[in-house]
Amino acid sequence: MNQVFNFNAGPAGLPSEVMLEVQEEILDLQGTGLSILEISHRSKEYEAINDESQQLLKQLLQISSEYEVLFLQGGASTQFAMVPMNFLTAGRVGSYVHSGTWSGKAIAEALKIGETAIAASSEEDQFKKMPDLQHMKLHPKTAYVHLTTNETIAGTQFQSFTNTGEIPLIADMSSDILSRSFDASNFSLIYAGAQKNLGASGVVIVIVKRDMLNRVSAHIPDIMNYRVHANSGSLYNTPPVFGVYLVNLMLKWIRNNGGVKAIERRNQLKADLLYSTIDESGGFYMGLADPQSRSTMNVTFGISSDDLEKKFLQEAAQHGFVGLKGHRDAGHLRASIYNAVTFEQCKALTDFMADFQKRFG
Numbered sequence: 001m002n003q004v005f006n007f008n009a010g011p012a013g014l015p016s017e018v019m020l021e022v023q024e025e026i027l028d029l030q031g032t033g034l035s036i037l038e039i040s041h042r043s044k045e046y047e048a049i050n051d052e053s054q055q056l057l058k059q060l061l062q063i064s065s066e067y068e069v070l071f072l073q074g075g076a077s078t079q080f081a082m083v084p085m086n087f088l089t090a091g092r093v094g095s096y097v098h099s100g101t102w103s104g105k106a107i108a109e110a111l112k113i114g115e116t117a118i119a120a121s122s123e124e125d126q127f128k129k130m131p132d133l134q135h136m137k138l139h140p141k142t143a144y145v146h147l148t149t150n151e152t153i154a155g156t157q158f159q160s161f162t163n164t165g166e167i168p169l170i171a172d173m174s175s176d177i178l179s180r181s182f183d184a185s186n187f188s189l190i191y192a193g194a195q196k197n198l199g200a201s202g203v204v205i206v207i208v209k210r211d212m213l214n215r216v217s218a219h220i221p222d223i224m225n226y227r228v229h230a231n232s233g234s235l236y237n238t239p240p241v242f243g244v245y246l247v248n249l250m251l252k253w254i255r256n257n258g259g260v261k262a263i264e265r266r267n268q269l270k271a272d273l274l275y276s277t278i279d280e281s282g283g284f285y286m287g288l289a290d291p292q293s294r295s296t297m298n299v300t301f302g303i304s305s306d307d308l309e310k311k312f313l314q315e316a317a318q319h320g321f322v323g324l325k326g327h328r329d330a331g332h333l334r335a336s337i338y339n340a341v342t343f344e345q346c347k348a349l350t351d352f353m354a355d356f357q358k359r360f361g
C-alpha cells in the first residue's frame, strides 16, 4: 500500500489502530458471531455500545450528570434547523455569533424558523478572525446564543469562550470537539458531526443540558424533538449503529492516548509546526487567518501565485499528501490536522513545504 498522508477536512483521517480494530471485528462483534452491520439496535450488544459511548464522552469532556448525550443522524446541518425548531419560540430571538460560512448556514436556517439577531460578527474583517465575544450585543428577548467554535473553511477558532449566565449558550463544535479542553458547564447544548475528530459521517453528537428539554417547543415533529430523543436514549428510531460503534472506538482511542489534555498538547505542537513553517518562510507561504484566531485544526495558507499553488498541489499529490486544496469557497490551501493526524505526518508535510520553497522560492 502506498503511504498516504491524509489532510482532508472531513470526512478525515482515522487512526490506523481504530481501522484495524474495525477490520478485526467486522465479521464477529465481541464473539457474537454477528457483524456490527447486522445486529439489532435493540440488542444488548448495541445497548452496551450506546451506553458506554455516552459515558466515555461525558468522562472525556468532564460533563456533569445534568447533561444528556444523544447520537442522532442528519449531520450538523440538521442541528442548524433543530436548534431553532426546539428553542426559538414565538416572541423570542435567536442570537447568533457570525464568524464565517458555517455560522452563516446556522443563521440562514434559524431565519426560516423565527427571529434572529447578530450578537457579534467578524464579517467586516472578511471572517479572517473570530468575533469579539466580550462585547456581544444581546437582544433582550434572546432565547439562546449560538456560536461556531471552529470555522473549518476559513481556519479560524475561538481561543476562549464567554459565560452567558442565564442565557443558554449553544455551540457547533463539529470541527474541534475533543481536540482541546474547555469548560463544558458554560454550554447548554453542544453539537458536532462525527466525521472529523470522532469517526465517520452519519452520526452527529448532541450534548444537551436536561433543563433545556423542558423548553422544547411542543409543535415540532418527534424526529426533530430533543426531548423525544433524550427520553428514548437515542433509540427513538433506528440509530446510525455503525457510526456510533466507530465513535465508541474513537473515544477509547482518545482515552488510551492520554485523554483530551494530552491530545490538546499534541494538537498544539502540530499546529505550531505548520504555522511556524508558514511564518518563517519570508512571505513565500502566507497564513490566511489572523494570527490571534488561528485554528489548531484547519491550517489555511496560500502561495503568492496561483501557478505555484497548482504546482504545490500537483507535487504534494505525487508525494502522497491528500486533501490540501482549500475549500472551493476559500481557494488556496488547507491542511486539516484533526486528532488522528500525527506529528510525524505534519513534519513530513512541513519538510515537503520547505523543500518546495527551496526549489521555487
Ligand code: PMP
Pocket: 010, 074, 075, 076, 077, 078, 102, 148, 150, 151, 152, 172, 173, 174, 175, 193
Ligand atoms: N459545522 C461545521 C463547523 C462544519 O465544519 C461542517 C462540515 N464541514 C458542518 C457544520 C456541516 O456538517 P454536516 O456536513 O455533517 O452536516
